[in-house]
Amino acid sequence: MAIDPASLDAPFAALAAFDWGGDAKTLAPIDAAVVAAHGDASLTAELEKRLAAVLGSQAPQAAKQYACRKLSLIGTAASVPALAALLADKNLSHMARFALERYAAPEATAVLRTALGSVGGDLTIGMLSSLAAKRDAASVPAIAALVKGDSAVAVAAAEALGLIAGPEAAAALAAAQASGAAAEAVVDARLACAEAFVKAGRKADARGIYEALSKAVGDAPTTHRGRAVRMACQRGLFAAIDG
Amino acid sequence: MVAPCHALVRSLVLTVVCLVAAAPRADAEPASREAFAFAVELVKGSDPDMRAVALERLRDGLAGEAYSVELAEKVLPAVPPEVQVRLISTLAGRRDAAALPGLVSMAASGDESVAAAAVRAIAALGSGAHVPLLVARLEGKGPVRDAARAGLVAIQAADVSPQLVAAAGDATTPAAGRAAIFEILAERRDRAALPLLVSTAKADDPELRAAAMRALARLGGPAEVPGMVAGFLAAQVGAERDDAVRAIVAVCGAGPEVKPAAAEILTAYRAADPATQQTLLPLVARVGGPEALAIVDALVADADPARRTLGLTALSRWPDATVKDRLLGLLAKTSDDGERRLLVGTLIRIAPIPNNGLSDAQRLALLADTMKLCTTDDDRRRILERAGAIRTVETLRFIVPSLDTPPLAESAAKGVVELAHQQKLRDANKPEFTAALDRVLAVAKDPVTRERAERYLQGKTWERR
Numbered sequence: 001m002a003i004d005p006a007s008l009d010a011p012f013a014a015l016a017a018f019d020w021g022g023d024a025k026t027l028a029p030i031d032a033a034v035v036a037a038h039g040d041a042s043l044t045a046e047l048e049k050r051l052a053a054v055l056g057s058q059a060p061q062a063a064k065q066y067a068c069r070k071l072s073l074i075g076t077a078a079s080v081p082a083l084a085a086l087l088a089d090k091n092l093s094h095m096a097r098f099a100l101e102r103y104a105a106p107e108a109t110a111v112l113r114t115a116l117g118s119v120g121g122d123l124t125i126g127m128l129s130s131l132a133a134k135r136d137a138a139s140v141p142a143i144a145a146l147v148k149g150d151s152a153v154a155v156a157a158a159e160a161l162g163l164i165a166g167p168e169a170a171a172a173l174a175a176a177q178a179s180g181a182a183a184e185a186v187v188d189a190r191l192a193c194a195e196a197f198v199k200a201g202r203k204a205d206a207r208g209i210y211e212a213l214s215k216a217v218g219d220a221p222t223t224h225r226g227r228a229v230r231m232a233c234q235r236g237l238f239a240a241i242d243g
Numbered sequence: 244m245v246a247p248c249h250a251l252v253r254s255l256v257l258t259v260v261c262l263v264a265a266a267p268r269a270d271a272e273p274a275s276r277e278a279f280a281f282a283v284e285l286v287k288g289s290d291p292d293m294r295a296v297a298l299e300r301l302r303d304g305l306a307g308e309a310y311s312v313e314l315a316e317k318v319l320p321a322v323p324p325e326v327q328v329r330l331i332s333t334l335a336g337r338r339d340a341a342a343l344p345g346l347v348s349m350a351a352s353g354d355e356s357v358a359a360a361a362v363r364a365i366a367a368l369g370s371g372a373h374v375p376l377l378v379a380r381l382e383g384k385g386p387v388r389d390a391a392r393a394g395l396v397a398i399q400a401a402d403v404s405p406q407l408v409a410a411a412g413d414a415t416t417p418a419a420g421r422a423a424i425f426e427i428l429a430e431r432r433d434r435a436a437l438p439l440l441v442s443t444a445k446a447d448d449p450e451l452r453a454a455a456m457r458a459l460a461r462l463g464g465p466a467e468v469p470g471m472v473a474g475f476l477a478a479q480v481g482a483e484r485d486d487a488v489r490a491i492v493a494v495c496g497a498g499p500e501v502k503p504a505a506a507e508i509l510t511a512y513r514a515a516d517p518a519t520q521q522t523l524l525p526l527v528a529r530v531g532g533p534e535a536l537a538i539v540d541a542l543v544a545d546a547d548p549a550r551r552t553l554g555l556t557a558l559s560r561w562p563d564a565t566v567k568d569r570l571l572g573l574l575a576k577t578s579d580d581g582e583r584r585l586l587v588g589t590l591i592r593i594a595p596i597p598n599n600g601l602s603d604a605q606r607l608a609l610l611a612d613t614m615k616l617c618t619t620d621d622d623r624r625r626i627l628e629r630a631g632a633i634r635t636v637e638t639l640r641f642i643v644p645s646l647d648t649p650p651l652a653e654s655a656a657k658g659v660v661e662l663a664h665q666q667k668l669r670d671a672n673k674p675e676f677t678a679a680l681d682r683v684l685a686v687a688k689d690p691v692t693r694e695r696a697e698r699y700l701q702g703k704t705w706e707r708r
Contacts, residue, residue, distance in 0.1 A: 227292050234285070234296040242278035242304055 003033050005046050012050050015067070019060040027066065034070050044074050052082035061091055068095035077105040084111035087127070088119045097130040113139045125156040132160035137168060144172035150180030158182060162189025165196035170209060184225065187213060191232055198239045207240040279305050283318055286330060294326065302333045308341035315345025324354040331357070335364035343368055350376065359386035366394025371402030378410045381423050395427045404435050412439050422454035429458035441467055444474030453483055460490035468494060468507035475526060476519065488526050492562075495530045505530045512538070521553065528557035536566065543573070555582060559589040564599040567609055574616055587617055591625050595632035603635050611641060624654035631661025636672045638662060639679055646682045656687035660695040669699060 007029065014026035030047075037043040047070070054067040064086070071079050080103065086096035100108040109131070116127040116139065128146070131139045143164075146157035158178065161169040162185075170193040176186050190209050197206035214233040217226050282305065285297035301314065311334065319330055331349060334342040346368070349361035362380055365373050377398070380391035395407065410416065411424040425443070428436040440462065443455035456474050459467055471494065475487040495504040508530055512523045524542075527535045542554025555573070558566055567590065574586045590613040593599060594606055601609065610626055610633070617623050627645055630638050639662050645655035659679050663669050669676045676699070683696040695705045 231292050231296050234293055235300070238278050238282065238296070238300045238304065241281065242275050242300075 003036050003043060005043070008033055008047075008050070012054075015054060015063050016057060016059050018063040018066065020062045022062070030070065034073055037074055044076075045078070048074055048076060048079050052079040055079075055082040055086060064092055065095045068092070068099045072099040072102045075099055075103050075105075075108075077103075077107040080105060080107040080111055083108075084115070087111065087115040088123065090123065093119070093123050093126055097126055101130050101133045109134050109136050109138075112136075113142065116142055122152070124153050128153070128156040128160040132163040135164050137164055137166050140164060140166070140168040140172055144169075144176070147172070147176040147178050147182065147186065149178065150182045154178055154182035155185040158185035158189045162192035165193045167205065169193060170197070170205065174209075174212070187229055191229075191236065194236050194240070198236070203240045207237060210234075210236040210240060275305055275307070275310075279310050279313075283314075286318065286326065287322055294329070298329055298333045301330075302336040306337070306339075308339060311337055311339040311341040312345070315342035316348075319345055319349060324352075324357050327352070327354075327357045328360045331360040331364045335367040338368065340368050340370075343373070347373075347376065350380070355386050359390040362387055362390040362394055366390075366398045369398060370400035371404075371406040373398070374403060374406035374410060378407075378416070378420065378424065381420050382417070392423065392427060395424070396430045404431075404433050407431075407433065408436050408439055411436060418448050418450045422450055425451075425454040425458040429461040432462065434462060437462060437467055441470030441474075444470055445477040449479060449483060452477060453486060456487050456490040460493040463494045465494075465503035465507050468504050469511055472508060472511040472523070472526070476522060488529055491526060492529055502532075505532050505535070509534050509538075524553060524557050525560055528560040529562060531562040531565070540569075543569075555585055559585050559592075561589070561593065564593045564596065564601050564606070564609065567593065567601075571612065571616075583618070584622075587613060587622050588625075590616075591622060591629055595629045597632065603633055604637070606633050607635065607638055607641060620650045623651055627651060627654040627658045628661075629658075631658045631664075634662060634665050634668055636668065636675060639672070639675060643679050643682070646679070646686050652686040653689060653692070656683040656689070656692050656696070659683050660692055660699065663699040664695070664705065666704065 011027055011029040015030065018027065033043065033047055037047055051067040051071050055064055055071075059067075068083070068086075071083065075083070080100070083096040083100050086092040089096075097112070100112055112127055112130050112134070113136065116124065116131065119127060124146070128143060131143065140161065143157050143160050147154050147161065158173065158176065161173050170190065173186050173190045173193060178186050190213060194206040194209035194213075197203070197209070210233045213229060214237070217229045217233070221227050221230055278300070282297040282300050285293040286301070288294065301310075314330065315334055319327055319334075322330060327349065331346065334346060343365065346361050346364045350358055350365060352358045352361065358380075362377065366377060369377075374395070377391045377395050380387050381395075382388065407424060407428060411421055411428060413421070416424075421443075425436070425440060428440075436458070440455045440459050443451050444459060446452050446455070452474060456471065456478075459471050459474070463471060468491065471487070471491050475484065475491060478484040478487040491504075491508065495508070508523075508527060509532075512520055512527050515523060524538075528539055539554050539557045542550050543558065545551050545554065558570065570586050570590050570593075574583065574590075577583055577586070590609065594601075594609040594613060599606070607630070610630055614623060614626050617626065623645075627642055630642055639659065642655050642658040642662070645651040646659070648655075660683060663676050663680060680696045680700050684693060684700075687693050687696065698705045
């Protein structure tokens, strides 16, 4: 059933003032319109425009989070700038990423990549998480630069490289100069890379990682973690050799 | 490989050795052969972590008969017993019957844990051809015997059943072994064993007879009842005959087959000579039913005191409360102390039986009526202790007054705590139970009763010992 955009005026007016504890039923027509927009480019564009406008308005945080959730379902490159503007907002950055992670448009990945170098602090960890979720190989150099020392960002960067995997990520991890928890995260990420290699049929690459890690941990590790890494390498080697 | 670690160097060396000397079968891919050799090296090594990883790999991967054979026949004999046990388990997990010859050899190991593991693995992988080996391991005690028994219950193959039945019927096998096989056949629900079990139920050897009856109790149906009756008649008076009754009752009580099974017993009874009928009477009564009741009624009404006693004794074995009015009527008329004791005892037994055809109120009323007919405190005490099986607050009200009668107080206290054990009942009638349990603590001396009362008053449960 076609939806008249004019019928959405009142629900969007309600959304502009919507806050926690408000009556969510007033937003139900927007929910229905988002569902109805599937396959309807015109309605999709209209909804995206209105939802993006909410993000740039003075609407309460609850309203903007709602808009992010709806955009995650229908968003295109057109609404990327509106979401990008929220990435540095500590209250809305996570919801903006929630939406952008689900965008197919390459512009979404690009703004996350840009934000990685600009948001700073804990928000950087969020950008790492989203870029990892998008398996963005192009961001490997930027992420690799963060794997140094022992910090929460270094741990998150190592984990992101493990998820992205691929030869560039594996090489970056092999060269990483991390310490403490970040060094452990690097080992875990390298194991993740090796597993991805096995699955991709790149067994020689996988074997190289397993052998290097096995050598690093030694024949008689004294810690529980060392033994676990050694056993993981052994399992991996079997998979790399035998598949 | 760049800068391989020690274990990896060894693995590569071994790989070369294996590739050149071990002559792997054609079905082994080169990569798998390398991984297999690597795993074997780790299994033989001294590192338990690496051995665990290798065994996992051998169990879940590296498939192929050639590997199974090599593991079972070359690797297995060459490792220490504790590793043998784990490798045998791994071989069982591979589900590859090619390992069986090697496992059969290990079943003869002098190390009990190794032999037991091999027996378990043989049962997991084997077929009917391995039944004789497993049967031979049923002798004696210990882990090997336990493994053989469990294995014979679990082993699955079309040809297992005939082999087991043949072993059970082999007269050269010691009676204890054959009895154990009967039990295994029953656990396997193997009805092909029924003819053998029926014929053995009347065998000369009491151990075999008893084992056959126990197995028939689990496997049998109406068709086996005549044979079981023959077994009952062959049983020695005493424990064996009591067990035989229980076995037949178990068959008669098996769901929709109750009536046909009971009819078979009555047919056997009617066909028997008077002396045999006398022997069968307790069994007839224990199974119950209207036709059996007619037989018992006739005996009770007989002018011959001996036959009347037979009838009353049979009545005392009745399985349910359908005879309650008869019992009360007989009790009202008799002046014989022995008969009175027998009839009161029967009422006390049948009244609280769950699912005896009466409602809770009717069961309690019957117990209360019986209480009025009691002439001894022993009987009254039995009633108070049995009353706890009728789980209503009215039962509590029936028991509580007896807490103030010193000869009955201890039994009444047991009845109260038994009722209080039912938490829902207790919570739904908390004031009454609290008062009753306080009174129990005031009069009871039995430490268990007191402990239970204290725990229930605190809202706790109590674990039966």
